[in-house]
Amino acid sequence: MRKKFKFKNILICCILIYIGYTLVSQQVTIRNKKVQLEKLNIELKEATKENQSLLDKTKMSKTYRYVEKLARERLDYIKQGENAVMQKKD
Known part of the structure; x- marks a missing residue:
């Protein structure tokens, strides 16, 4: 009887330890x-903003004013009648 009681206690302890570990x-x-x-949520918010x-x-680039602005800035174009x-660059 004594051995069964000890084995039972050891088995219960092992099961409890396993459950605790899990x-x-x-x-x-x-x-x-x-x-x-x-x-990932932070990355998603940043990607959504971008x-x-x-x-x-893209929407703005389809407007005439934006195209005109780019032509003036990058290509140094001027309208008729403008001076x-x-x-002078140093």
Whole structure:
């Protein structure tokens, strides 16, 4: 009788230790996944903002005023009747 009682106690302790280990490891995994999810949400927000910015730029680039502005700045174009003013570079 004495041996069965000890074996039973050892078996119960082993099962409780295994359950405790499993629960702790699952909690660690859940915490790591939450941190990863937060990082991915931040990246998603940044990508969404960048996407919206690019969509706005694309929409703006189709307007005549934007094309005119780029032609004036990059290609140094002027309209008819305007006087060109050049700045002296040092």
